[in-house]
């Protein structure tokens with residue numbers, strides 16, 4: 589209690605109500621049932637519950653679709669924050685939503701629609717294949733990636749960290765093929781097909797009062813696509829969501845989200861033309877009255893230590 593009142597005072601100085609307000613937009617991907625030995629900092633239901641309690645004790649959490657107007661008009665409350673999730677993992681509904689509801693919090697979920705109903709993103713194919721591999725060494729010479737020690741969890745995490753960035757920027761088709769070939773070479777056996785939501789789960793998430801946003805269909809690096817292909821990907825995701833949920837889709841998150849690397853002003857212009865109201869990136873920082881509504885920054889404390897959660901959010905208000 590004492591800590592939260594001190595944090596509020598600091599927050600009031602860094603993010604006062606009105607024209608000098610700074611908006612914190614948190615970004616999550618998954619909430620896991622138990623700690624993942626490969627990604628020990630990924631939130632679990634227990635740590636996410638704690639984070640939401642801490643967030644609520646210091647920040648005023650608002651729906652992202654409501655804050656845009658206030659941010660521009662200079663009428664945001666002090667210490668305003670929004671919660672977002674990217675990609676469309678099933679655990680967003682099964683584990684995160686009950687916790688959000690328990691705390692009375694609203695979140696926005698950005699969905700890559702092509703992977704709903706049994707699909708798997710390329711990164712999860714690589715991660716889950718290496719997790720399950722019985723091998724001690726993974727030879728990816730034929731893909732030009734080299735050899736990797738995968739003899740234990742630490743080695744597996746390191747190998748994943750080295751492989752994913754090299755596969756991520758391949759053209760869409762080549763990226764899928766590379767991930768599938770890596771899975772074969774790991775001798776991992778069957779991979780999970782229930783990581784992402786089904787359409788029914790997506791509808792349940794929306795019916796629970798949560799906002800759904802666009803995140804393209806196949807999660808491409810938009811900066812690597814020509815204008816037509818980028819428009820097709822962004823529009824396909826939006827149309828699918830609007831038809832599935834029977835509601836306008838107003839918010840968008842750029843896949844991977846780094847300005848200049850993953851998207852450029854040309855793609856931001858397409859997002860605007862397609863009728864979205866606002867878009868979020870993965871650039872760290874907090875949004876101000878002068879921020880481009882189609883390039884709102886986001887941030888989530890990366891430390892899993894509960895004592896670091898609010899201080900890191902306050903530190904982000906200086907960015």
Ligand SMILES: [Zn+2]
Nearest residue numbers: 674675843844
């Ligand atoms: Zn994403």
